[in-house]
Amino acid sequence: MAAVRLCEPSELYNLLNQRRGGVSRLAEVNYLYLIDARESQDYHTSHIITAKNSSAGTLLLPEWVEVDSMQQVVVYDSSSSSVQDGGAPAGRQRMSLNPVLILRGGFQRFSAMYTFLRTEKILYTMTELENLKVYPVEVIPGLLYMGDLSQGRDGSVLRDLKVRAVVHISQSGAPESEHSHCSAHLLPLSSLPDHLFLVHLHSVFSESNLDVGSRVLIVSRLGRSRCSAVAIAFLMHHFKYTLDVSDAWKSVLKCKPSMRPNSGFLQQLFNWELHIKGTNLTDISQPYF
Structure with a gap:
């Protein structure tokens, strides 16, 4: 039944x-x-x-x-x-x-x-x-979206979703905003798995006004690893979630089943949980990670 x-x-x-x-x-x-x-x-x-x-x-x-x-x-x-x-x-x-x-x-x-x-x-x-237009997934309704680079550059997508800021997860220089209603922010990443990219999160969340209700789109090249890691980190920061599959990980996975932070970003999320909670509550050696 x-x-x-x-x-x-x-x-x-x-x-x-x-x-x-x-x-x-x-x-x-x-x-x-x-x-x-x-x-x-x-x-x-x-x-x-x-x-x-x-x-x-x-x-x-x-x-x-x-x-x-x-x-x-x-x-x-x-x-x-x-x-x-x-x-x-x-x-x-x-x-x-x-x-x-x-x-x-x-x-x-x-x-x-x-x-x-x-x-x-x-x-x-x-x-x-x-060939239907595919929009960024909605992680927090009316607040946080996650997508790929092409979606972050599509003016019609940004207007339809009323996005006010785009956070680019990139290895290159800061992008110029192509749309007057939308600001652009850079979160620079190294491809090395032990790069401490999460040290930049507080400033990015503040600069993009995510914490005060501005609609923000997080994008990376393919929209699967880098931007999902940052989206998970924001849920842990905003809702005081753990990394565990019952909290932040599950929430982003439900929005985008193809999301997959790489092992280096997973370790950084584990470190971020320690920063947020004061202790680690998640076992990242479990096979579902």
């Missing part, structure tokens, strides 16, 4: 903005099935990108959806705030890889937060799906 749970808008946002091999994961046939359970007229007026209409007008999951073969199934209506609002999804009687997700707040809340992910488009070719 498939479980059913609510998901926050930021969780769906991150599902829509995953990439594998430089291509949007929405092109994978068994990655995500997004169902718009509103009336057809509402769906045709505007819906979340790649959503399909069930024409049911309720949260009942259509029988034709192959839940057992999909990695993720998300259902939304206009404004549901619980799994009981529109009736339990019919798919709960079938096995699935993950719980069927009901979008908290439905289309109204999601589209208010992510206007740029609304569309009237219904049919996509495989080429169109592969």
Whole structure:
């Protein structure tokens, strides 16, 4: 029996903005099935990108959806705030890889937060799906984003997300800001694994106004190792999280499953935990690290 749970808008946002091999994961046939359970007229007026209409007008999951073969199934209506609002999804009687997700707040809340992910488009070719714009993942809703260098240079991405500062994790000189509304900051790194890059974190967090609620995008070349290490470090700093998989590591991994700080950065995060907590509470020799 498939479980059913609510998901926050930021969780769906991150599902829509995953990439594998430089291509949007929405092109994978068994990655995500997004169902718009509103009336057809509402769906045709505007819906979340790649959503399909069930024409049911309720949260009942259509029988034709192959839940057992999909990695993720998300259902939304206009404004549901619980799994009981529109009736339990019919798919709960079938096995699935993950719980069927009901979008908290439905289309109204999601589209208010992510206007740029609304569309009237219904049919996509495989080429169109592969080339869909992929936005940086959202680590802390409305505050902290993580992406690659190309996303940090894309003016439309920065405007859509209302980013006020971009922190470049780089080995080269400080970048010039190409956008008047957005400041650029450099966190210089050496490729050597024992480089003490975290000594720069306090100044970067302060200069980019991360601590006072400014929307900040952290980017590195591929957006997997360097920027994820800094994002994890910020969660440890901001929420006083441990490094452990139940805290900072898990939070960033949930946002971006492909994230992978290298062994040198992992050691620095271990040192950062000692700095934040006064003691080390995480065993980084565990295989999941």
